Amino acid sequence: MAFGRPLLRTSYAEDAAILPTWSQRGALGVAGFALALAALGVPFFEAIPAFLLGGTWLTPFNTMLVFAVAALGINILVGVTGQVSLGHSFFMGVGAYAAVLLGGDGRGGAACIPFHEQLGLLENTTRCGLGLPIWIWLPASGIAAALVGILVSPAAVRVRGLYLAIVTVGLVFIGRHLGNMLPEYAGDAESGRRWPPLEFRWWRRTDDSGDAFITFDEKGAWFSWIPGTDGITLSDDQKAFFFYLFVVIVATVLAKNLMRSRTGRALQAIRDRDVAAEVMGVPEREYKRLGFALSSAYAGVGGALLAVNLARVGPPEWSLFLAVDFIAILLIGGAGTIAGTLMGTFFVRLLPKMVERFTEKNADLAEGDGPVSTIASLLLTDGSRSDFGPIATSAQATGWPLPVALWNFVIFGVLIVVFLIAEPLGLFGIWLRIRNYWKGWPFSY
Amino acid sequence: MSNQGTIGGPLLEVEDITLRFGGVTAIDGVSFHVNPGELFAIIGPNGAGKTSVFNSISQVYRPQEGDIRYKGESIMGKRPDAVARLGIARTFQNIALFGQMTVIDNILTGRHIQMHESWFAGMKWFGAAKKEEMANRARVEDIIDFLEIQAWRKYPVALLPYGIQKRVELGRALAMDPDLLLLDEPVAGMNLEETEDMARFILDIRSELGISMILVEHDMGLVMDIADRILVVDFGKPIGTGYPDEVQANPDVIAAYLGEDFSADAGSAAGF
Numbered sequence: 001m002a003f004g005r006p007l008l009r010t011s012y013a014e015d016a017a018i019l020p021t022w023s024q025r026g027a028l029g030v031a032g033f034a035l036a037l038a039a040l041g042v043p044f045f046e047a048i049p050a051f052l053l054g055g056t057w058l059t060p061f062n063t064m065l066v067f068a069v070a071a072l073g074i075n076i077l078v079g080v081t082g083q084v085s086l087g088h089s090f091f092m093g094v095g096a097y098a099a100v101l102l103g104g105d106g107r108g109g110a111a112c113i114p115f116h117e118q119l120g121l122l123e124n125t126t127r128c129g130l131g132l133p134i135w136i137w138l139p140a141s142g143i144a145a146a147l148v149g150i151l152v153s154p155a156a157v158r159v160r161g162l163y164l165a166i167v168t169v170g171l172v173f174i175g176r177h178l179g180n181m182l183p184e185y186a187g188d189a190e191s192g193r194r195w196p197p198l199e200f201r202w203w204r205r206t207d208d209s210g211d212a213f214i215t216f217d218e219k220g221a222w223f224s225w226i227p228g229t230d231g232i233t234l235s236d237d238q239k240a241f242f243f244y245l246f247v248v249i250v251a252t253v254l255a256k257n258l259m260r261s262r263t264g265r266a267l268q269a270i271r272d273r274d275v276a277a278e279v280m281g282v283p284e285r286e287y288k289r290l291g292f293a294l295s296s297a298y299a300g301v302g303g304a305l306l307a308v309n310l311a312r313v314g315p316p317e318w319s320l321f322l323a324v325d326f327i328a329i330l331l332i333g334g335a336g337t338i339a340g341t342l343m344g345t346f347f348v349r350l351l352p353k354m355v356e357r358f359t360e361k362n363a364d365l366a367e368g369d370g371p372v373s374t375i376a377s378l379l380l381t382d383g384s385r386s387d388f389g390p391i392a393t394s395a396q397a398t399g400w401p402l403p404v405a406l407w408n409f410v411i412f413g414v415l416i417v418v419f420l421i422a423e424p425l426g427l428f429g430i431w432l433r434i435r436n437y438w439k440g441w442p443f444s445y
Numbered sequence: 446m447s448n449q450g451t452i453g454g455p456l457l458e459v460e461d462i463t464l465r466f467g468g469v470t471a472i473d474g475v476s477f478h479v480n481p482g483e484l485f486a487i488i489g490p491n492g493a494g495k496t497s498v499f500n501s502i503s504q505v506y507r508p509q510e511g512d513i514r515y516k517g518e519s520i521m522g523k524r525p526d527a528v529a530r531l532g533i534a535r536t537f538q539n540i541a542l543f544g545q546m547t548v549i550d551n552i553l554t555g556r557h558i559q560m561h562e563s564w565f566a567g568m569k570w571f572g573a574a575k576k577e578e579m580a581n582r583a584r585v586e587d588i589i590d591f592l593e594i595q596a597w598r599k600y601p602v603a604l605l606p607y608g609i610q611k612r613v614e615l616g617r618a619l620a621m622d623p624d625l626l627l628l629d630e631p632v633a634g635m636n637l638e639e640t641e642d643m644a645r646f647i648l649d650i651r652s653e654l655g656i657s658m659i660l661v662e663h664d665m666g667l668v669m670d671i672a673d674r675i676l677v678v679d680f681g682k683p684i685g686t687g688y689p690d691e692v693q694a695n696p697d698v699i700a701a702y703l704g705e706d707f708s709a710d711a712g713s714a715a716g717f
Contacts, residue, residue: 012582013575232599255566261567262553262560262573270555272543278623279503281529281558290564336545 018256022040039241040232052352054357058237065244066305067329071345072255072338073298074326079335081291082271084161086323087168088299090175091145093318095140095300096195096307097186103196104129115294129322129325138304145295145300157288170318179315192314195307198240216243241375244305251298258294267291268336331416333426341429347427352408359391360406454517455659456481456625457502462511464497464681471497473506473681473701479625479657484647486672488692494652494681496538499627502549502659503535504528515625530558534623536659538630544603546598546714548613550600552588555620556581566657588616591645592646615646619654632667640664669693677701699711 009015019025038045039058049057074088148237156167179186187193198216216239224231258264266287270278278284307313325348333344359380381389381401392401401412423429455478464472472494479485487495490654500506502513504525513520520528534555543551560581566574581674589595592612594694597605611631618626632640648655662668669689670676677685677692679701685692692698 012579016575016582030651055518143679255569256563257568257574261570261578262557262562263567265550265554266549266557268546269543269557272545273541275505275525276527276537276541277554279505279529279535280555280617282554283524294564310480380645431578 016260018253018260031108035245036242039238040234041238043099043206048343052354052357058235058241060350060353062237062244063309064325064345065066065248066309067325068248068302068342068350069251069305069347070302071326071329071341072251072301073295073302074330075335075338075341076255076258076298077291077295078327079330079337079341080259080271081267081288081295083288083291084165085156085168085295087171087321088295088326089303089318089320090168090171091149091296091299092282092303092306092322093175093179093315094148095141095145095303095390096313098300099137099141099267099307100129100195100302101185102132102140103134104131104132104194105442123292129196131196131204131391133163133203133243134196134198135200137196141304142297142301146297150289153289153292156292157285158324168323169320172323175318176315179318187312187314189314189316192312192317194312195304195310198308199242201397216256240309244309245311247301247305251301252338252342254261255298257406259338263287263290271336328412328416331426332419334425334428335424336384337425338427339431340426343427343431348412352405355408355411356404455479456483456516458512458658459512460512460514462498462501462508462513462644464494464501464508467632471506471681472501472678473680474511475676475678475683477509477676477683477686479659481624482651483654483655484651484658484660484671486662486668486675487512487678488662488665488668489678492680493678496676497681498530498678499535499629499661500699502528502627529621532619532622532624533627534618534625535627536629536631538633540607540610540614542602542610542614542617545601547599547601548589548594548597548605548616549582549585549599551613552585552616552620553581554589555617556584557619557621559584559622560594570664585620587610591601591649592616592618608635608642611635611643611647615643619650619656623656626656627661628658628662630662631660632662632664640667645669700709 014020019028022358034045038049039061047059053060054275063273074085074132076077077083077085077088119199120241128215152171156164159167180189183189197218200214202213215249217236218239219233220237221231221233222239223229232287266282267290269280270284270287270291274284303318308319308326329344329348331344332347333342334340377389380391381390389402391407419426426433450591457479459474459475460475461474462472463470463474475487475494475498477487487498490496497506501508502520503529504523507522515528515531515533518531520531520533523531536622543554560577562574562577566572589598592615594609594612594616597609597613602610605613615628615631628647632643635643647658647660648671651658657669660668660672672689674687675685675689675692676683677695677698684697685695688697
């Protein structure tokens, strides 16, 4: 334990540690603690996220955490194993539907009537679901997606590059078609169906009041059993935050362990030089299949949690756009690195929210005087002919000027191109540069 | 490493293999054998099929005819990773390292067949997987010491100079604990000093680790100095085999390398 000398390592275990230096452990610990306090609504800590994302910042933040789980999955397949996949949203959908079929509320007797008997009577039937608790449906969503991944792998491991991308795009469309064909399971395209709540029960729900011993899904008090207190009253977002954060931490540690062990190296070897990997004794197809299965398992869990997070989801959610989002996360964050994947998720999910928020804020700013207002009024326009500017504030605006949501698309398109050309390691590469600069400071190397 | 079943017999026997790509015959009836502990060299002009012989032994290519036996057992039709598990390691002519991985990770990947923990144990990390990682990491340090590449341990290999990359690739092959090592042009593009270093490593591998080797190389000085026996191929056909001095005196070999003697009838046949 060389406390003051972070680069002096005295054992192989220290060298292989996930967070090898005390400064890393400390920084992450402090950041995590501050985040937890912010989520609990402690005024000082909440100020920054509330300023950037608005008072309800936990809602987009929770969605971001759920995306991080699935993003760690696509990193295993695309970043680590080097197999380009555009089918991630399909596997997320598989996981989500596994979750809702096992965990969804199926009371009412009419559940799970075969499709052909229900034609024309869809409005009258209860959606299919077994009502099992979360400790069954959450792991099962990962396992189901992994099994489907193994099922399609015979086709997928035989092709690479662009051809694999096309095969996986095909999966997304097959999934959409199945979803549309089976509305009693998938929910219909407009209204979707309800996903099970985030609550821990021993077994199936038996009455309307619910018999969960802990719930993340409703506003209420935690720790009220401590004598002499009323516990802490938390909102559903606050509770869900802690659950998602726990899942993200577990998923990150597992992915990191995979990367630093024998299997992870074999996957990376296939990415870098597949023939050399085989000659080193790595059975290429078996390991590609494993990469597919593990990536799909992450996608399944991420998809199930995303559906739970959004509460009501239909088949159109699992679209090609969702899959492309994950490719953007990888390219912007840094493919093949865990830290980069998490940074990419943060950036891709939360930056648009920040842009939207500041456009709203600045619509008011543009009314005032001073330099800030001048810039704001130059950028923003309400769409009338006399008011020029690239960003439309009114929801009805069509064509030029573009509304904020479309500007976000443009920004991400440009960012992907810029990162591909200038910084292939993405945000993680930028972080490495900064770190190495300060490591050597004041010398240049 | 054990060598039962063929005590006294050759380690590798290549028998009359023929490899065709469509109408092109890359290897045409090549036969040779390598004895335990031997340093065997394959030489020949560019495009003679030397690397194709290597690719056939590691079953990256599948020869249409002939047989390849390793320790008395045919390896024809096995997958490349199965061949590797039998104890055949190799390096590549155009370095095939895992570019984004560090030197340590590259050599640890060479330990793949010596390690056995599953993906599940790996994701759990603590326990068996960690123990195995640490033990193999110690083995990797031995190889790093042996090849004198300590200074480059933590670098991604794509950033390293060419000569060092060649050494790392040799280390990755050694990490497999092979009985037979195929070296494809280990000193190509190296200056005299680097060549001498590499020759030293090759001789050390044989004397200290007792690994048999097949060497493909264009540097005739190196081949004639260190090889026990030599096979010469030209246009996929074997044109001579034997000890270095025999091969040097072989008229077919001289013709393949330096051209036909411009004798009277050869000249008239060419129309002069």
